[in-house]
Amino acid sequence: MNVEQAHELARSLLEDPLPRRWAHSQGVAAAASALLSVLELDGETLVQAAVLHDIGYSPAINTTGFHPLDGARHLREQGQTDDLVVRLVANHSFALLEAEERGLRGELESEFPLPEQAGLVDALVYCDMTTTPDGARTTSGERISEILSRYGADSVVGRFIRRAEPGIRAAVGRVEERVARHR
Structure with a gap:
């Protein structure tokens, strides 16, 4: 699968049933594309993972209610996506903590x-956690606050995001530091 095919798959799963999630995924992919000019990363892999990271929310493939796992399983079953992209989707933004x-x-x-x-x-965390639900750029602190206000502090997602916050802030900081050194 290439970036264009990844984009089309994400669009087909998210655009109609979840337009806001689709806007977020497009914003995350745009953030990933912007990083490519300043960071020495596997750009194809990062952009694919960025646009695909939330496909597990799609009602067409959501089986466990945990979008990183559902999305990764769908990609694995399709058999067209590089294993590293699948593992990035499964583990994006400290998903292990939410899985727990x-x-x-x-x-x-x-x-x-x-x-x-x-x-x-780190780059995928940065792209996801500095993009609003509508696809606009934001800070990680504002994004975490938005997630807490949307889900509630005592929800599964609220508990997860509070646990993940130090790691999110550290990952975003590492990427911002690398970008600043490059400039």
């Missing part, structure tokens, strides 16, 4: 081990 909250950590870890490419993992 949902009692799915063992499944996620055994099926889709966390990629060893820390730069790509």
Whole structure:
């Protein structure tokens, strides 16, 4: 699968049933594309993972209610996506912590081990956690606040995002530092 095919797959799964999620995915992909000019990363992989990261929300493939796992399983079943992209989708934005909250950590870890490419993992966190639900740029702090206000602090997502916040802020900081050094 190439970037264009990834974009089309995400569009087909998200645009009609979840237009706001589709706008977010497009914004995350745009953020990934913008990073390519300043960071030495596997750009094809990052942009594919960025546009595909939330496909698991699609009602057509949502089976567990945990979008990283559902999205990765769908991509694996399709058999057209590079394993690294699949593992990035499964593990995006500290998904292991949310999987733990949902009692799915063992499944996620055994099926889709966390990629060893820390730069790509950080870059995907940065792109996701600095993009609003409508696809606009924001700060990680504002994004975390928005997630908490949307889901509530005591929800599964609220508990997860509070646990993930230090890691999110650190990953975003590492990417911002690399971008600043490049300029």
